[in-house]
Amino acid sequence: MGRQTRSNDWGFPRWRAYGSERVAQQVRPCDREGCDEPGDRPAPKSPNRPDRWYFCERHAAEYNKGWDYFAGLSKEEAEARAAGEQRDAGAYGQAKFYGWGGEGDGTRSRDEMRALDVLGVEVDASFDEIKAAYRRLAKANHPDVAPDDADAATRFQAITSAYEVLSKAEERRAAS
Template sequence: MARPTRSDDWGFPRWRSYGAKSREAANVRLCDREGCDLPGDRPAPKAPNSPERWYFCEAHAADYNKNWDYFANLGTGEAADRERAERAQANGFRSSAHWSWGGPGDGTRSREEMRALDVLELESDAGFDEIKAAHRRLAKENHPDLKQGDKAAADAFQKIQAAYEVLRKAEERRAASS
């Protein structure tokens, strides 16, 4: 009588593949934007209230949704009702801010802006007037002309200048979009 052989996939490392048995290439849908060869894994509606979808890569989906008006062809009352319903569904994210699950800030500032605020020794909700005052104060303290030969002060001054530029450009973008 022949003795059964032991399987090779009983421990670590597993010598046999996991999951699918075939090693064939998987079909990947490409982005619907002309000339893009990235995977199109982000659906976007072709028209309001239409089941048909475009499939874009991340960059083209963001570009497509940039000017999308979710409240087009709705009256003011209908638009307010829809906005209220969508905010009610998203309140879980807002309530998590109490426990700081979402990270610092209220979500209106980018990660670069938050780092720049840390360099300027400011809180995440600081206004632009506070940013300007902190920049002036720290720039005066660390200016290379006042502290000649101090390498640490020169490095700090460069960081302060870069942080202020990040915040100034973000403020200009906000003012332009308003």
């Protein structure tokens, strides 16, 4: 028999593992002078150009430590770029609670949902309704109103902490 003319990669099953070619893999070295580690982490050469440096992990961290995204831009250009970045990334901020797939319309976190359950209000309740429910429950469960009830203090603490969670969430929504 003569020399084999077909490779072992034809047909089924493959007789050789994937990625076991005989040709040496090309590995791009780190672009830092004197470094011989693989350069597998791209870093931009300038803000408005597609050119990239390729560094190893250590040199990429060193390069990015002093990186200023807004370097060379005027104040108006920097503000416009920041507003564009905020606009483009805003959808991620709005969707941060959708991953849990809980009740409601996806605008409340898991902690807020628990707090709403403690106060006994609906998921879509306004903050005025939440405040009214808090005041009603706080008056009914305050330790001074029911001094002989041992569970009243525990219920009052739960109601107060639930209201704190919801009021902080309302402040965050009002600020953004």
